[in-house]
Amino acid sequence: MRPQFVQLCRWSSGAFLAAVLLVACAQPQRATPAPIDVRLQAPSAEQAGRYFILLGGCNDCHTPGWEQSGGQLPESEWLTGSPVGFRGPWGTTYASNLRIFVQNVTEDQWVEMFRTRAERPPMPWMNYRTINESDLRAAYRFIRSLGPKGEPAPEYVAPDQEPRTPYIVFVPRMPE
Numbered sequence: 001m002r003p004q005f006v007q008l009c010r011w012s013s014g015a016f017l018a019a020v021l022l023v024a025c026a027q028p029q030r031a032t033p034a035p036i037d038v039r040l041q042a043p044s045a046e047q048a049g050r051y052f053i054l055l056g057g058c059n060d061c062h063t064p065g066w067e068q069s070g071g072q073l074p075e076s077e078w079l080t081g082s083p084v085g086f087r088g089p090w091g092t093t094y095a096s097n098l099r100i101f102v103q104n105v106t107e108d109q110w111v112e113m114f115r116t117r118a119e120r121p122p123m124p125w126m127n128y129r130t131i132n133e134s135d136l137r138a139a140y141r142f143i144r145s146l147g148p149k150g151e152p153a154p155e156y157v158a159p160d161q162e163p164r165t166p167y168i169v170f171v172p173r174m175p176e
């Protein structure tokens with residue numbers, strides 16, 4: 001390249017840069033946009049827990065009257081445990097009052113329980129084995145946020161004993 005040409009290029013690129021700067025500086029000052037707070041859009045731990053409780057079907061057994069209300073009971077009534085037993089070859093079980101139960105276990109114990117427990121029906125422990133840890137923690141926090149309410153559900157009754165409460169029989173029957 002000829003030296004004069006190189007000189008011209010240097011000059012013109014310098015002039016171009018100066019022009020860009022001039023235009024940029026001439027722009028009216030814009031306020032820096034506020035950063036978007038993603039937490040406003042993402043559900044809180046409690047909302048995620050509420051969603052999980054609903055989809056996990058926990059109210060079906062652990063909330064008295066859930067079925068009859070068509071799922072319309074307010075949260076204040078949720079998960080207070082059932083006085084009606086489920087009777088089958090395993091004996092008679094009662095869906096626990098989870099509002100009281102969570103007061104007596106830590107969040108870590110709650111998570112561990114869903115990984116390891118597999119006990120009497122019809123609590124479907126097997127369905128919940130692979131739930132994300134964060135969902136389990138959210139569920140725990142949601143139930144805790146509702147506060148304790150009600151009485152503990154009746155104690156488990158062994159297969160050879162008669163329950164003293166109403167119960168639903170979980171035994172398949174052949175048509176007569």
Ligand code: HEC
Pocket residue numbers: 052053056057058059060061062086093094095096098101119120121122123124128139156
């Ligand atoms: C089909 C009915 C049913 C459903 C659905 C169900 N449970 Fe249960 N659950 C029970 C019964 C019955 C027991 C008591 C079992 C026993 O005595 O061994 C129980 C026990 C439990 C326990 C143990 C409490 C204790 O006292 O040791 C926890 C925790 C629990 N359920 C949480 C849940 C959660 C959370 C959900 C939803 C994700 C859920 N359950 C869904 C019926 C159900």
